[in-house]
Amino acid sequence: MNTINDIIVNEKPVDVILFLTKNNGIDHPRLDRLYSLNNWPHINNNMRLIELVNNMIAEGLIESKGGKHTKGPNWKAPQFMLDNKYTL
Numbered sequence: 001m002n003t004i005n006d007i008i009v010n011e012k013p014v015d016v017i018l019f020l021t022k023n024n025g026i027d028h029p030r031l032d033r034l035y036s037l038n039n040w041p042h043i044n045n046n047m048r049l050i051e052l053v054n055n056m057i058a059e060g061l062i063e064s065k066g067g068k069h070t071k072g073p074n075w076k077a078p079q080f081m082l083d084n085k086y087t088l
Contacts, residue, residue, distance in 0.1 A: 003086050008038045013052055014061070015078035017069065021062050022077070025070035028053070 008016055013035075020026040020034075031053075032046055043049050053069060056062045060074035080086065 003088055004034065005038055007080070007086055008034055009041045011078070011080055013042050013049070014056065015080060017053065017056060017062060018075060018078045019081060021069050021071050021075065022081075025065070025068035027068050031069065 007019065011019075017026075017031070020031065028050075032049060035041070035043060035049060036046075043052065053062070053064075057064055057069075057072070060072045062069050062075065063072045064070075
């Protein structure tokens with residue numbers, strides 16, 4: 001298993017999405033695929049993922065721009081990033 005899969009399996013979905021949006025962002029199909037390939041840990045299906053993303057957009061944690069989810073005005077680094085829990 002690689003590091004990104006470990007992060008998806010072991011961390012809360014909100015933290016995973018915050019991590020994935022930290023640089024250039026991530027498009028929804030790729031985010032969906034990452035969760036799908038890992039058997040939807042902590043999320044039951046794509047509809048739950050869409051609901052979570054919409055809630056994060058409403059809270060200002062992320063934005064949806066140009067087909068990608070990117071950092072929002074209220075974005076904050078997830079704790080596992082601050083703790084350097086994974087080697088990337």
